Amino acid sequence: MSEESKRITQRPVPLSRIMVNEQTAKVYEDALETKKRGERIAWSTAIYVQEICETLGVPVLYPENHSAALAAKHYGEDLIQYAEGNMRYPMNICSYARINFAFADKLKDPNYEWPSPAMPLPDLLLLANNSCVQLTKWYQNLSDTLGVPAFFIDMLYNFTEEKASAYKVKYIRTQIEEAITALEAFIGRKFDWDKFSEIQKRSALNNKLFKEIIALNVHKPAPLNGFDLFNYMAPMVICRGKESTTDILLQLKKEVEENIKNNTSTYPVDQEHRVFWEGIACWPCMRHNLKTLRNLGINAVTNGYVTAWDINYEPTNLDGMAAAYNFASTNSKSTPTVARLRSDLIKKFGCKGMICHVNKSCKVMDFHVFGGRDLIQKYTGVPIVNFDGDQGDSRSYSEAQFETRIQGLAEIMKQNKEGNHA
Amino acid sequence: MFTVGIDIGSTTCKSVIINDGSIIVGRAIVPFGTGTIGPKRVYQSVLDSCGLSRDDIERTLVTGYGRFTFDDADNQKSEMSCHAKGVNFIIPSARTIIDIGGQDAKALRINPNGMLEDFVMNDKCAAGTGKFLDVMAGILNVKVADLGIISEHSQVEVSISNTCTVFAESEVISKLSMNVAIEDIIAGIHRSVAKKVAALVYRNGIVKDVAMSGGVALNKGVVGAMRKELKTDILVHEDCQLAGALGAALFAWEEAVKANRCSQTQKNNE
Structure with missing residues (x-):
């Protein structure tokens, strides 16, 4: 009944969204064309040092982004069923990985009618474990089953530090340099350090612009539906250096x-109501998430996920680059550090509540949600609600439970706003 | 001024009529949930219980799982806020509420005014809910309403898993095949529910007094097991099953008072 009472103005799709869609389509088309020419393409984890392959001119596709896109389009269910049935993977591993394993296996069949976006098989893998501990096993399995090499940069967990220690910087910088040499040899192209520097500058500019845009949502009313940020993340994930x-x-x-x-x-x-959204989007159920929030007038004005690509370093400074990559992503940081960062954002954006996606695929993130909840409540005093879901597997989600929990949060926020809380 | 609260659950519909926000004048419970004749029937039953007609009702508010699909209400609210409000009315000292419904379990923390402060709900799993008890009663061939009384005769409580209703069902069948006394199995089932729900309560933090609402609160076996798990007393009111509907009726009354006040001010201004 509240849905009908709300006035919803249909607006044309903004030019920026059309540009994102065109860019994404082009990335996949370019990869397919490159593959057809017999040249090499890469699959990469989401926060690999993308500047390297961008410099070498190797098209890179991102299975995490691809799985999210398939999940959002509801292709995930069949692929997950295939991964769990035909390929014998358990449902306890990441759903992005299950979707990707199934997709990669099905691609071996020349008659496979692949769902869009079409992602050709890789000739090499780029692996950095700064965002997730399961990625190493995921890519190791891909490397073994597809018979392609993985170029691995082993990032280090920041147990208490809020800045990368010198020994970590050295460890990662050395690996970046070795990856450049190894990729140069594998691809058969000379690494152009001047181009690398230009791409670093371009990446820094894009990072700065993206941060500025996110920060604009501080305004009241927020100029963006916070969920739009999930969609605008795509260029930062797949084309950060372009x-x-x-x-x-x-x-x-x-x-x-x-x-x-x-x-x-x-x-x-x-x-x-303005709230903070914690965790990856629940891609297969995003439409229902959005509808439920909209019916209650809740705008999730910002979220922790979009900050994962905040890789800030001085171009040409390899040490700074190593440190920035090691400190990217929530999962590379300690829970107190994340709780402090989230609390700062909640205050800055004037959020009056927090919604946490307890993502069945991401056990590390779930530690943050449950461990950080009390800290965030202590720092900010805002009510926090959790809901069960998954980034790619719709089976973990219950529409009725989501609606009830979000309505409960909205009612608490309303009474807090009206001041009859005492 | 009469207001109605209706709580449309997954297995049962409950309704309450209050007069001037202070006296319960009508009560009704029908054993049919959302998507059935339950919502319409409970509305008629509650009117019949106190000899009122729909024309006598100032405002109706609906809560529960079926709250979005009931067209005869003026407004709807979540069951958390309604249980908070309802329990505050019947047990004013309650600060922690445990509500075990047909398909979910909740731990609520409320302030002295009956306002919801925080809550935790079960995950997408039937273990620890009323549905779990329904399934177990079905296997044991006893009425779910009799589970509490039967379990009072238990001598040696058996252990039943609380991770999954289907696995627990297999365990119960296995115990039956080993001729374990039915009262001991039921006591184990109650402990299984209590352990699962106690985890939610601990997660939400226990502030005394602790009260239970919802239909499962009528099961003395579950309440006893909850007391053991939480190591604290738990208050249960005879109208515990109606707490959500009562809260809804109280919210309806507050809304009606506010609306009348606005309309009076408007008239005065004219």
């Missing part, structure tokens, strides 16, 4: 500033 990403982000920034100027927003109804 000029086309700069174009998209400049266009997006212009649109967001226009929204602020006109007091408008891509969030379609009145923003009664």
Whole structure:
């Protein structure tokens, strides 16, 4: 009944979104064309040192991003069933991995009608374990089953540090240099250090623009539906070192500033509550998440996930690059560090509540959710609600449970706002 | 002024009518949940229970799993807020509420005004819910309402898993085949539910007094097992099953008072 009572204005798709879609399509098309020419393409973990292959001109595709896209389009169910049945993987491992294993296996069949986006098999793998501990096993399995080499950069967990220690920087920098040499030899192209420096500068610019755009959602009302940020992450994941990403982000920034100027927003109804979203999007159920939030006037104005690509370093400084990559992603940091960072964002963005996605695929993240919850509540005093879901497997999600929990949060936030809490 | 609260659960519908936000004048419970004739029937039953008609009702508020699909209500609220409000009315000292419903279990923390402060709910699993008890009663061929009384005769409680209803079902069948006394199996089933729900309560933090609401609170075996698991007393009111509906009726009354006040101010301004 509340849905009908809300006025939803249909707006045309913003140019920035069209540009994202075009860019994504081009990335996959380029990879397919390259493959057809008999040249090599790579599959990479989401926070690998992308600047290396960008410099070498090797097309790179990102299975995590690809699995998320398939899950969002509801292709995930069949692939997960195939991974668990035909390939005997248990449901307890990451659903992105299960989707990817199934997809990779099915690609061996020349008659496979692959769902869009079409991702050809790789000739090499780029693996960095800064965002997830399961990635090493995932890519090792891919390497073994597909018979392709993996170029591995072993990142280190930051147990208490809030900055990477010198020994870690040295360890990672050495590996970056070795990866450059090894990839140079494997691809058969000379590494152009000047181009590398340009790509570092481009990546830094894109990173700066993306951070600026996120920060603009501090405004009230927020100019962006916070869930839009999940979609605008794609250029940062798959094209962080490209000029086309700069174009998209400049266009997006212009649109967001226009929204602020006109007091408008891509969030379609009145923003009664601002909340912080913790965790990866629940891709297969995102439409239901959004509908439920919208019915209650809740805008998840920012989230912890989009900060994972905040890889900030001085271009040409390899030590800084090593440190930045080692400190990227929630999963590389300690729970107190994450809780402090999240609390700062909650305060900065004026969030009055927090929604935590207890992601069945991501056990490390779940530690943060449960371990960090008390700390965040202590620092911010906002009510926090958890819900069960998964980034790629819709079976872990219950629509009724989500609706009840979010409504409970909205009712607490409403009474806190009205001041009759005492 | 009469207001109605309706709690449409997954297996049962409950309803309460209150007068001027202070006296319960009508009560009804029907053993049919959302998607059945339950919601309509409970509404009629509660009116019949106190000789009122729909024209006598100022406002109706609905809660529970079926709250989004009931068209005869003026508003809806989550069951957490309604249980908080309802329990605060019947047990004003309660600060922690355990509500075990047909398909979910909740631990709520409330303030002295009956406002919801925090809550934790079960994950997507039937273990530790009323459904778990329904399934077990079915295997044992006893009425779910009799589980509590039967378990009082238990001499040696057996251990039943709480990780999965289907696995627990197999365990119960296995115990039956070993001729374990039915009362001992039921006591084990209650302990299984209590362990699962106690984890939620501990996660949410225990602030005394602790009360139980919902239909499962009528099962003395589960309440006793919860007391043991939480190592604290648990208060249960005779209207515990109606707590959600009562809270809904109280919210309906508050909304009606507010609406009347607004309309009076508007008239005065004219």
